[in-house]
Amino acid sequence: MSLRRVSILFAFSTFALFAVLVLSLLYFYRGGLFIETLFSERTLFSIRLSIYSATVAAVLATALAVPSAYALSRCDFPGKDAVDTILELPMIVSPAALGAMLLIFFNNPLGNWIQTRGAQFVFDSNGIILAQFVTTLGVATRLTKAAMDEIPQRYEDVARTLGASPAAAFFNVTLPLCRRGLAAAFILSWAKAMGEFGATITLAGTMAMKTETLPIAIFMKLSTADIDGTVVLILIMTAIGIGTLYAVRMISRKGLHA
Amino acid sequence: MSLRRVSILFAFSTFALFAVLVLSLLYFYRGGLFIETLFSERTLFSIRLSIYSATVAAVLATALAVPSAYALSRCDFPGKDAVDTILELPMIVSPAALGAMLLIFFNNPLGNWIQTRGAQFVFDSNGIILAQFVTTLGVATRLTKAAMDEIPQRYEDVARTLGASPAAAFFNVTLPLCRRGLAAAFILSWAKAMGEFGATITLAGTMAMKTETLPIAIFMKLSTADIDGTVVLILIMTAIGIGTLYAVRMISRKGLHA
Amino acid sequence: MLELRDIAAKAGTFALNDISLAVDRGSCHVIVGATGSGKTLLLESILGLRKLSRGSVLLSGREITNQPLEKRNISYVPQDLALFPHLTVEDNILYGLRMKGIKDREHARMVEMLMETVGIKELARRSIGNLSGGERQRVALVRAIAAGNNHLLLDEPFSALHQGLRRELWFVLKELQKSCDLTVLMVTHDMEEAFFLGDRVSVMIDGAIRQTGVARDVYEKPADTAVARFFGIRNIFPGRVRALSKSVLHVACDSLGAELTIPMGAALHQPTEPGARCTVGIRPENVMVLKTDRPSYVQENLLAGILTEILLKGATHTLLFRPAGTATVVEIEVPDYALKKLQLNVGDGISIFFKGESLFLI
Amino acid sequence: MLELRDIAAKAGTFALNDISLAVDRGSCHVIVGATGSGKTLLLESILGLRKLSRGSVLLSGREITNQPLEKRNISYVPQDLALFPHLTVEDNILYGLRMKGIKDREHARMVEMLMETVGIKELARRSIGNLSGGERQRVALVRAIAAGNNHLLLDEPFSALHQGLRRELWFVLKELQKSCDLTVLMVTHDMEEAFFLGDRVSVMIDGAIRQTGVARDVYEKPADTAVARFFGIRNIFPGRVRALSKSVLHVACDSLGAELTIPMGAALHQPTEPGARCTVGIRPENVMVLKTDRPSYVQENLLAGILTEILLKGATHTLLFRPAGTATVVEIEVPDYALKKLQLNVGDGISIFFKGESLFLI
Amino acid sequence: HGEEGLLVFAGAASKPPTEEAAKTFEKRTGVKVDLVFGGSGFVLSQMILAKKGDIYFPGSSDFMEIARKKGAVVAETERKVVYLVQAINVQKGNPKGIHGLRDLTRPGVRVAIANPEGVCVGLYAVETIEKEFSAADKAAFKRNLVNYMESCEKTATAISLKTVDAVIGWSVFQHWDPARIETIPLKKSEISRIGYIPVAISSFSNNKVRARQFIDFLLSEEGKAIYGKYHYFMSPEEASAWIGATKPVGGEYVLPADWRPK
Numbered sequence A, B: 001m002s003l004r005r006v007s008i009l010f011a012f013s014t015f016a017l018f019a020v021l022v023l024s025l026l027y028f029y030r031g032g033l034f035i036e037t038l039f040s041e042r043t044l045f046s047i048r049l050s051i052y053s054a055t056v057a058a059v060l061a062t063a064l065a066v067p068s069a070y071a072l073s074r075c076d077f078p079g080k081d082a083v084d085t086i087l088e089l090p091m092i093v094s095p096a097a098l099g100a101m102l103l104i105f106f107n108n109p110l111g112n113w114i115q116t117r118g119a120q121f122v123f124d125s126n127g128i129i130l131a132q133f134v135t136t137l138g139v140a141t142r143l144t145k146a147a148m149d150e151i152p153q154r155y156e157d158v159a160r161t162l163g164a165s166p167a168a169a170f171f172n173v174t175l176p177l178c179r180r181g182l183a184a185a186f187i188l189s190w191a192k193a194m195g196e197f198g199a200t201i202t203l204a205g206t207m208a209m210k211t212e213t214l215p216i217a218i219f220m221k222l223s224t225a226d227i228d229g230t231v232v233l234i235l236i237m238t239a240i241g242i243g244t245l246y247a248v249r250m251i252s253r254k255g256l257h258a
Numbered sequence C, D: 001m002l003e004l005r006d007i008a009a010k011a012g013t014f015a016l017n018d019i020s021l022a023v024d025r026g027s028c029h030v031i032v033g034a035t036g037s038g039k040t041l042l043l044e045s046i047l048g049l050r051k052l053s054r055g056s057v058l059l060s061g062r063e064i065t066n067q068p069l070e071k072r073n074i075s076y077v078p079q080d081l082a083l084f085p086h087l088t089v090e091d092n093i094l095y096g097l098r099m100k101g102i103k104d105r106e107h108a109r110m111v112e113m114l115m116e117t118v119g120i121k122e123l124a125r126r127s128i129g130n131l132s133g134g135e136r137q138r139v140a141l142v143r144a145i146a147a148g149n150n151h152l153l154l155d156e157p158f159s160a161l162h163q164g165l166r167r168e169l170w171f172v173l174k175e176l177q178k179s180c181d182l183t184v185l186m187v188t189h190d191m192e193e194a195f196f197l198g199d200r201v202s203v204m205i206d207g208a209i210r211q212t213g214v215a216r217d218v219y220e221k222p223a224d225t226a227v228a229r230f231f232g233i234r235n236i237f238p239g240r241v242r243a244l245s246k247s248v249l250h251v252a253c254d255s256l257g258a259e260l261t262i263p264m265g266a267a268l269h270q271p272t273e274p275g276a277r278c279t280v281g282i283r284p285e286n287v288m289v290l291k292t293d294r295p296s297y298v299q300e301n302l303l304a305g306i307l308t309e310i311l312l313k314g315a316t317h318t319l320l321f322r323p324a325g326t327a328t329v330v331e332i333e334v335p336d337y338a339l340k341k342l343q344l345n346v347g348d349g350i351s352i353f354f355k356g357e358s359l360f361l362i
Numbered sequence E: 001h002g003e004e005g006l007l008v009f010a011g012a013a014s015k016p017p018t019e020e021a022a023k024t025f026e027k028r029t030g031v032k033v034d035l036v037f038g039g040s041g042f043v044l045s046q047m048i049l050a051k052k053g054d055i056y057f058p059g060s061s062d063f064m065e066i067a068r069k070k071g072a073v074v075a076e077t078e079r080k081v082v083y084l085v086q087a088i089n090v091q092k093g094n095p096k097g098i099h100g101l102r103d104l105t106r107p108g109v110r111v112a113i114a115n116p117e118g119v120c121v122g123l124y125a126v127e128t129i130e131k132e133f134s135a136a137d138k139a140a141f142k143r144n145l146v147n148y149m150e151s152c153e154k155t156a157t158a159i160s161l162k163t164v165d166a167v168i169g170w171s172v173f174q175h176w177d178p179a180r181i182e183t184i185p186l187k188k189s190e191i192s193r194i195g196y197i198p199v200a201i202s203s204f205s206n207n208k209v210r211a212r213q214f215i216d217f218l219l220s221e222e223g224k225a226i227y228g229k230y231h232y233f234m235s236p237e238e239a240s241a242w243i244g245a246t247k248p249v250g251g252e253y254v255l256p257a258d259w260r261p262k
C-alpha cells in the first residue's frame, strides 16, 4: 500500500477516533432536552461568555506571543533557554494547579494590591480571561516561535537593505510570511481557551450567569450527575467550537493561501 | 526603543508572569514537608506513573500524528477539511467533557466489547494513557502538520527523481527537515500529557497507588484543603517537568541544530 | 533515447503547446530560448513534476507518461538546485545511490572521482547552507549524475560558474556522456555552451519549439523571424524573390529600396520560384559601413542613406542608418576602433553594405 | 563613492583578507573571480549582513562600518534573489519605496517604466512562486533599483538571462547609472559583461583581490599567474630577461628551450634590467601551428617539437605539443576547420609559433 | 475489577478519614479497597457511566437521593455514617470580625456558598438565608456573594486560599485546615436541620457481601473512632449537643427558583 493511502488511512483513523466519541454521546441523547437546554437563558449566557472570553484571551495571548516569539527566534540574550523552557509550565502543572497558583498569587501582598487597586480577578469574569490567557500564553508563544523559526532571517535582512527598519521588516516580511503558523497558533489558543476548565473553575468559580462558561456548565452537569444534560451540553459545545473553527478555516483559507 | 529590546522585554515579561506564579508558591512553602512529601512512597509512585504514562501517550500520539499530518499536508482527499477541523475537538470540549465522552464510549456495546475482550481502561492505569493520548493526539497532529506545511514539496519531488520512493522521500527528506517542528510537537504533547488532568480523572479515577498521577494528586490535596501539600506537590511537578524539558532541550539542541 | 510526443501542459495562464522531441541515446540535446519561454516547465513535465494535459513521454521506447516520478529513472538538476538543506554535500550526492541500494565499490569510487574532477571533494563534509552559488551548482550536478540514471535533464547547470570552470565541466560532461552512456536534455541560455555540448539544438519560444537541428544550422538558418530575433538578427526585412539562378537569389526589398543578392544555401527552405514572398535578415555586426566620399569596391548589396543616430556603448557601438527614400531603420554594430577611424557624425550620408554570405533568408 | 579599507571577514574556515577598494561615484566596478573565491561574502560584508573582523566601509566619505543595515542606503540584488514570497511582483518592487515613504508620482512612473523596459510589466500582479528564473532575476533587479539608493551591489544579476535580453539590460543599466547617478559594485563571471559594464575590474582569488584596473588592462596584463590562469592563459613559462631594447624584450625560456621576443607594453610592470626573472604566458588559442614540411615565413618565437596529443572537442580542439628537447607541455586550441586542413596526427613533428603581441609578460 | 477488591466512589470531602478507614479495613480483612474520590455528583456520574463500583459514599445526603432516583444504589443498604452541622467559616483570626449571619450582608465582605444546585451544604445555606434574611438583607447578601463553590471541599478551600472572607459551610471545616480556617457557630435558631453523610451499596456491585462488610466496618466502633478523630459528629445527639438544640436529620428542601437560573 502506498504512503499516500496509508497516511490518509491514519488521518481518517484519527478522525474516526474523535467522531466515535462524539457519536457515542448520542447513546444518551434526547432531542427535546437539546432544544430546551440550548435556548435556555443560562446556556446562551454560557455560550456568549465562553466565546467572548476565549476570543479576548486568545487575542491577548497571541498579541503577547508575537514579540516574545520574535525575541526567542531571532535574538540571542542571556536567559533565553530559561524563557523558552518555562513556556511549557502552564501545560506541565495542569490547569487545576495553575488555577491554584493564580489563587495563591492573589493571596500575596502584590496580588492583593492588584485586586484592591485594579481589577477583581478572583471569582470574577476577569478571572476567566486571566485563567485562559495564562494557560494559552505558553502554547501560543511556542507555536509562534516554531513558525518564525521556519522563516529564514535572510528575508528580513534583504528588507532592511531596502530601507526597512527592523520593526518594519518584521511586520512587513516575517509576520506575513508566518501568517499560516500564526493563524494556527491563534486557532489552537482559541480552542484551548474555549475548552479551558481547570484553571477557570479554580480562579473564577462556577457562578451561573456570572462565571459559568460552557466547560464549567458541562462539569456542573456532571457534578450533579445529570448525564443527559451533560451530553446535551457537550454536543452544543462541540457544535459551536468545531463549527466556528470550520468556518474560520474556510474563510481564512482564501485569505491565507491567496 | 528598538524592536530587539522591546521583543526581549516581552519575552521576559512572559517569563516573569510564570516565574511570579511559581515564586508565589513559596509563600506557602515549608521545607520539611517538601522532603517528606517528595520521598513518600505515594509521591514517588505518582511521579513514576506520570512520567511513564505521559511518555507512552506522547510517543503514541506523535507516532500516529506523523502519517496523519503527512496526509493533511501533502495529499488532497475528500473530507480533508473535516479531518483537519476535528483535530481541535479535544481542546474545544474541555478535558472533563472528553473524559466523560470516553466513559460514555465504554458504556456502548463497542466500548464494552473492547473492555471485555481487550484491555481495561475505565478506572485503570491504561485509562490514563488513553486519556492523555486522546487529549494530545489532536494537538500533536496539528503541530506536525504545521511543521510539514513549511517544508516545500519540491524537496520530496527532487528526492523522487533521484530514485526515492514516496515513503523513502518522506522519511529521508521531509521528516528530517521538519525535525525541529516534530520535536516541538513531541515536547508539547509530553508536557500536555504530563499536566493532563480532567480527562484522566474522569476516565481513570483517583485511586492512590494505582491511577493517581501528579496532577491528580495535586487536585486531591487541594480538595482536602491541604494547601501546604498542594504547594509542595506543585513545586515537585514544576521541578520535574521544567527540569526534564530543559534537559531535553539542551541535549537535543546539539543533535537538532547540527 | 527520450521521446516526447505532442506534449502539452499548463501553468496558470501559460501553456506548453504540442511539443515533440526525440533525444537519441547517448546524445545531448540542448534547448535554448528566451527567459520565460517555458523551458523549465518542459523539463518538469517530462519528469512528472507537472501533469501533462496531453501527449506522452517515452524512455527507450517505453511509455512513462503515467509512471510515478521515481520509476522514470531520469536524473534532474533543477534551476533552483533544490539541494537538501539538512544533509552534507556528501550525503546529498550519495542520496540517489543509497535510495537505489547501490553499494558497489566501483560506483562509489566513480562518484568520488567525479567530486574531485568538479572540485568539490574538499567540501564533502560541509553543510549546504554555507556553500557559494557555484559550489552548490556543482553539488547538484554531481548529485544528479551519481544517481546512476542514463537520462539526465539539466536546467542551466553551469550558469553560476566562471568561464574557465564552465569549460572544464563541459569536457567533463562530454566525457561522462561517453563513459556512462548518458542521454542528456539540457536547457541553457549560453550559445557557446549550446554549440559546444549540443548534438542538436531546439529553440523554444512562447511555449513552443520553433526549430530543431544541428547547432550551426539553427544559428545560421533560423526557421522563422522569432528564432532569428532570438539569435540576435535584429535587421529583418520582407522581400520578394525577383529571380533565382543556381548560385544566387535576387530579392527585392521595398523597405530598403534595393535589391539584395543572396547566395543559395543561406536558408533552410529555399523559395522555389520567382515572385515568392520571403524575409531577409542580417546581424548588426555584419553590416559594413562605407563613407560615401571613398571609392567603393563593391557593387552588390550596397545601400546609400543617412546615419541617423550613434549610440556609444563600450567595446562596440550601435549606429542607426536610414536607406535613402525609406523610413526603415537598419541597426549596425561597429567596433570602437572602426568608429574612430571612420570619424562619423549624425546626419552624414554614408553607404552600407551587406556581405552576401552573412545574409539570412528566413 | 564607495570605499573599502582593509576589510577582513570570516565565514567558517574561509576568510576575506585585507580588501581595499574604491568605487568612484557614478562608476561601475566589476568583481570577477572563480566560484567560491569570496565575492558574495564581500558584498555581504559591505552591506552589513556579515560582521567585519577588521577594516572599515565608507560611503561618500562617511563611515558606515557600524551602521545598521537600513541606514546604509545600499541596494542589493543577492545571488539567490531573496524575493519576498508572500508579495506580488509589484509589491516586491515597491517595497523599498514604501519603506522610505516615497510617494511622489515621478518616482512611481520611473519604476513603472523600468518594469516595462526590462519586460516584467505584465507580471506585476503575479506571485513570485510561479515566475521563471529569468523573470525573478529581473524583478530582483528592479526592486533594488526602485529603492532609490545611489549605491547598488549586484551579485551576478544577469546570470539567468539569455544573451539578447542580457545585452539589452546592460544598456538599461548603463542608462540608469547616468540618469540616476548610480554607483555600482557588481559581481559577475561573464567576461564580456565585465568588459562592457565595468569601468574598473577587480580580480578576486581565494578571498583576496589580486588586481584592479581597467578591464582591458586586467585582461591583457594580468598581475600574477593566478590572475593569468583565471583569464584562461593556460600556457605559462618562467623566463629571464636576456636583453631589452626600446621596443622589444628578449626573454630566455629554458623550459621551452627557446628565446622569446616580446613587444614592450605587454606587461604591467616591465622588468627593468637584463637578468631579471619574469614569467611569460600565452592563451592556447593564440598559439599557431605550422607543419614543418611547409616553409615558414616567421623566424621569431618559433618552436619545433612533437604533437603529443589531440583532444577532439567540438567547434575547437585542443592539441598538446612538446618543444624539442624539453618536457614542457604547450596547450594549443585550434578551430575544427583548421585541424581538418592541417591533417595532423599524434607524433607528428610540427612547429608552433607565438605572435609577439599575444604574449604576456607577467 | 477483581472479585477480591472493592471499588468505592467517595466524595472528596471526607478523604482523609475514608482513606484511613479503608486502610484499616484492608488490614483487617485483606480485601483491597480502591477509592475514587471527587465531587459527590461527579463520582456518581462516573459510577453510572462506568457501570462499576461497589459502594457509593458521597459527601452529603442529597446525592444519595439522586443516586437512589437513578437506581444507582441499592436503597435498602443506605446507612448514615457521620453527621454535619452548618456554620460560618472564616479565615483564621477572623480578620473581618464576622460574628453572625447578619455580618455577611455588610458591604465589602466577600462571601461564597457551595453551589445550591448540587452541593447540599449550599442548599442548607440557601434555606437558612431564605428563612433568616429580609428581602433587603438577601439582596445585600447576594451582592457580597462572589461564587458558588462546586463542592464541599472547595467551599473550605475558598477560606484556606483567602479568596473569600466567609463561607456558610460545615463546622467540621475548621478541622480540615486548622491553621487557616476558623468556625463561627450559627445561632441555634438559624439552623434548620442536621446534615449527614450516607453510604450505600452500588447497584452495579457484584460483590455485595464484601460491600456490606465494608459498610459494617464503617459503622463499627473502630470505624466510628476514625471519623471521630477527624471531628465529625458520630451521632445526631452529638450534633444536637454542639448546636445546643435538637434538629431534624436530613430531609427535603426545594431550591427557590431565583437561585436556579435557567
Ligand SMILES: Nc1ncnc2c1ncn2[C@@H]1O[C@H](COP(=O)(O)OP(=O)(O)OP(=O)(O)O)[C@@H](O)[C@H]1O
Pocket: C011, C012, C013, C014, C033, C034, C035, C036, C037, C038, C039, C040, C041, C042, C079, D130, D131, D132, D133, D134, D135, D160
Ligand atoms: N502559475 C502560473 N501562472 C501564470 N504563468 C505562469 C505560471 N507558472 C509559470 N508561468 C509562466 O510560464 C512561463 C514559463 O516558465 P519557465 O519557468 O518554464 O520559463 P523558462 O523558460 O525556464 O525561463 P528561465 O530561462 O527564465 O528560467 C513563464 O513566463 C512564467 O511566468
Ligand SMILES: Nc1ncnc2c1ncn2[C@@H]1O[C@H](COP(=O)(O)OP(=O)(O)OP(=O)(O)O)[C@@H](O)[C@H]1O
Pocket: C130, C131, C132, C133, C134, C135, C160, D011, D012, D013, D014, D033, D034, D035, D036, D037, D038, D039, D040, D041, D042, D079
Ligand atoms: N561557514 C563556512 N564554512 C566554511 N566555508 C565557508 C563558509 N561559508 C562560506 N564558505 C566558503 O567561502 C567561500 C566564498 O563563498 P562566496 O559565496 O563568497 O563565493 P563566491 O565568490 O560568491 O562564489 P560563487 O561565484 O560560486 O557565488 C566559498 O568557498 C564557501 O565555501
Ligand SMILES: [Mg+2]
Pocket: C039, C040, C041, C079, C155, D132, D133, D134
Ligand atoms: Mg527556467
Ligand SMILES: [Mg+2]
Pocket: C132, C133, C134, D039, D040, D041, D079, D155
Ligand atoms: Mg556568490
